[in-house]
Amino acid sequence: MSLDLTLDGQVVPFQEGETLYEVAHRHGDKIPTLCYDKRLKPLGACRLCVVEVEGANGPLASCTTPAREGMVVRTVTEDLEQHRKTLVDLVLSENPKGAEITPLRGLASQELAQLSVRYGSDGTRFAGATSGHPRLDDPNPMILRDYEHCISCYRCVRVCAEQEGDYAISITGRGFGTRISAEFDVDLQDSDCTFCGQCVQTCPTGALGDQLALQYTDLPEPINATRSICPYCGVGCSVDLLTKGETLVGVQPAMDGPANEGALCIKGQFAWEWVQHPDRLKEPLVRKDGELVPASWEEALDRAAAGFAQTAARHGRQSIYAVASGRAPHESAYSVQKFIRVNFGSNQIDNCSRA
């Protein structure tokens, strides 16, 4: 049996167990949220996702309300938008610089800034003290803990517990004194934190930020994202490479990555600076009088080929061996084995999986 409800005047199908937010989200993304991350259990804390349901006593949080047959739901009305604007004004009044966060801080870091544009809020409507307790003194070079921007959505705590199963951070205090801390207020590296960066990437205000990427804030070029795959283990997590011009400035997880669905570990998230490290080999080198010295591609390739030709002539074609990489892409491994098989007619080829 197919289930239907009426969404902003349109009859739409849904599946048993879906929430109103999920149904609405599939049919256009008009409902604003701050505490929502689709991978986590809904919390219903920010109240931005409220919708009107005919027959209900007042608006309902769509992220926690199950869809039911025949419901008549309105997601954008003047009343709802007024209510949402008030909420955004309130959040921004506690977080006055919330609209000026660079996207380098994290994948979700623009969510509050975007709402401030949508609702024309600048944080001046309700002036008030900010509630965060920054831990800018945490010396780790990866995760910025700028809790001045914290709006207590607990997405970081929830992703750490529900998604990572690490329980490295928690909520301490209550009300206005509420804050996010590692157990016993220690630095992250002394907690159970594995530096997966998931808390950084789900933070909707940039209160948690990617320190490595933030080093590149002043580069003038626009940020570009290129979809790729993590170069470390065999899980094959999808990532977006952030670049400014010719500089690699960061990595963010891809929420639609088939293997990882938004998750990453410390290596995929934070271990990428080697790409443009000064130690990189930048030109061919050939050995002359015992020393490795720079050479042109022409010279180096000629030398490489001549050495193989001479060895084959002297010791036979089976005296040439090649080892392919388990880290380079297919085109590399395919070419290495073809190099041996086509040029020397042998199978003297292996990869590095035996060690």
Added chain:
Amino acid sequence: MSNPLADMDKPDVIFCIGTNMTEAHPVAATRLKQAQAKGAILIVADPRHIPLARRADLHLQLQVGTDVALLGAMAHVIAERGLMDEAFIAERTEGWDDLREHLKSFTPQWAEEITGVPAALIERAAVLFAQADRGAIYYTLGITEHISGVDNVQSLSNLALMTGNLGREGTGINPMRGQNNIQGAGDCGALPSSYPGFQPVSDPAMQAKFEEAWGTKVDLEPGMTKVRALEHAGEKIYAMLICGENTLVSDPDKSHCERALERLDHLVVIDIFKTETAELADVILPASAWAETDGVFTNTERRPQRVRAAVSAQGQARPDWWILAEISKRLGSDRFEYNSAAEVFNEFCSLSPLYAGLDWDRIDGGGYQWPVPAADHPGTPMLHVDEFPRGKGLFKTPSYRDPAEVVSEEFPVWLTTGRRLEHYHTRTMSGRSTGTEYLVPEETLEVHPADVQAWGLKHGGMARMSSPRGSVLVRVASDDTSPPGTVFCSFSFSDVPVNILTGSGYDPITDTAELKVCPVRVEPAPDN
């Protein structure tokens, strides 16, 4: 993996053996944690009390290198108690009667003697696994990097077959591949015994197929494994091309390896850094790196995915395929006329039945898992659904053997090696990244607190660790992750080259090195 990663939160009993998954494959481990949160039972077999073992319902802390005894005893219990899946065995397998007979001597009491795991625990683990509706097995190099690596895998396969835990959601035998594209390197034919797509070189039909494609008749005789090639350097092997591998630091018996490479007349290294291995080369060719190169990686669940260039290559670095084509042209070949990585990949697909339905554009979104035999095929997330590659699943009868070297009066301690969360392989990459370097700037030797005291060591002090092949200096970390009598170290740091010590033996079938077990002696050393 026989089953997709997405399946990992679906089993009701999870059996992890020889896999430090939270450190080596962290994102896969998050799925297991979610399975646990939904109520799945986790059984971990590992010599060390690794983080995964700390989360387990049952930790079978076996002596290093005794996996065949443990797994055989689990199978024994299942057979003796009649907990096997008779229907599955009858319909889909062969050799059950032989195995059943073979298992008779594998009593839990016998296995306790060898593995150190209490017989009652072995029985509980066996019963839990056998009674699972969906039981899944996950393993890594802790199973394969032994002289008995093949026997270990066969023992696992026996367990899965006898309990019918294959070809269904949330089941399977699932090796987690260590390197991002080690699966792909095999897929592409970088193996001494097979062409691209695992087509055997010894098959004359394949020889003819590739002669037609490439214009060269390739030997029917398989090549040597890398291990043998290094052994024969300067005798049968006189020139080598090594692409993107720091052989010297990652391979066992480092001094032997160094001498082998020095005996070559000609060594060409293609790499992104001047590694210890590259230092020995006659020619070093600079390769463009990840983030600079278009290409394909295939992950551990057989999913080809595109990597893309986001920045230009450093200096004059070039893609590997271009470099190999240029050398080949100079050797007189006209079979390397490529203009892009896409052309190379599409040629590979056209020659590999497993990839026949795929091409560069079709894998743009990473939506397929091989085999994909035809363009209209949806891919194969789960293997062995209706049959096995050979038809019926074959039970094998592996016997227990001691590791190549066992502890003695002179070398009384077991060393086992592995990975750490923060670093990867020989650290050419993670060692040049601020965060990972900050957290783990140097290697340490994990020693149980009781041993630290008994051997006169100090937490944070230095120790000398020796095997018959050499010795290294390393800082001591008192840590109860390793049991008394066993120490652990990673092979990531070149200033603590543990692979000077390893290399006691190789699996007779695969030539995989026994990197997981090496008897050593550990003594206090002066601080530096």
